Amino acid sequence: MNGIRVNTLKISPNILKERLEKKGVKLKETFIGYAFKILDSPFSIGSTxxxxxxxxxxxxxxxxxxxxELNPNKNDFVLDMCSAPGVKTTYLSQIMENKGTILAVEISNRRTKSLKSNINRMGILNVIIMNKDMRIYYKYLINKNIFFDKILLDAPCSGNIIKDKNRNVSKEDILYCSERQKILLNIGLDLLKKDGTLVYSTCSLEKEENEDVIKYILKNRDDIEIEKINPNKYKGLNVKESYKGTLRVLPPDEPFFIAKIRKIK
Known part of the structure; x- marks a missing residue:
């Protein structure tokens, strides 16, 4: 990780910055006031x-x-479809001021433990955790007439060389991830309320897992539209606009693809 996000539910960014700098950590301000880039640290940043x-x-x-980009408010009912280890889940809660409700779903029992750990450590109170496979669990939600104002699908992907220096992924792996992503995205859109927003993201560089997924979903559904993301908001990152106003973050920053989708009927 090249940065930290301050948990403003517990401490102010200025106080935390001062405390870490006294320990020898060198931090740089970013495009948002509660996140810092780590320039140097004399110890592991996860050991303080x-x-x-x-x-x-x-x-x-x-x-x-x-x-x-999802930007949930404190009255929203939010679904985080693939939530472990909880970095984005806890961020959603922070944006919501620990109010509203987040349903955090995670398929892996092992990773659910890290999700619980981060939620407890950061004082998060508005999250319900479900250790379920969304490809099956969504049927229960629909049968119970449970739908969501905002949905985050940070989809499982093949990864990237920045995050995993030993990455060795075949074309078959990439296509498998792409098919699974299409399934999950369709499920998420089925669970989204009219006028609701879903943000789809991956940390993959592969077009099969990113633009091609969005092209597929637009071709096969008539109840959604893409909302353009403004790359100029994210100063300091190597960002560019991609297909129909989606966004790509490119190396040397950690790669990401982000699409913002609104359900129109």
Whole structure:
């Protein structure tokens, strides 16, 4: 991770910055006041008392964008479809001022433990955790007539060389991820209320997992539209506009693809 996000539910950014700088951590301000880029640290940034107290969480600056674009308010009912380890889940809660309700779903039992840990450590009170496979669980939600104002689908993907230096992914792996992403995106849109917003993101560089997924969903549904994301909001990151106003963050920053979708009927 090249950055940290201050948990403003527990501490102010200025106080945390001062505390870390006294310990020798060098921080740089970013496009948002409660996130800092780490220039240098004499120790692991995840080993401080401030981290254990839940005052901050390591987070790449690129991964701040999906929750910011979703921008849930404190009255919203939000679904985080693939939520572990909870970095974006806790960010959604922070944006919502620990109010409203977030349903955080995670398929992996092991990763659900890290989700619970981060939620507890950061003092999050508005999250319900479900250890479920969204490809099955969505049927229960629809049968119970449960739909959402905002949905985050930070989809499982094949990853990238910045995040995993040993990445060795085949074309078959990429296509498998793409098919699974299309399934999950359709499910998310089925669970979205009319006029609701879904943000789709991956940390993959592959067009099959990004633009091609959006092209597929636009071709096969007539109840959605893409909302353009303004790349100029994210100063300091290597960002560019992509297909129909979607956004790409490119190396040397951690790669990300973000699409913002509105349900129109």
């Amino acid at each position: 008392p401030e981290y254990l107290f839940g005052y901050y969480i390591p987070q790449s600056l690129s991964s701040l964008i999906p929750p910011l």
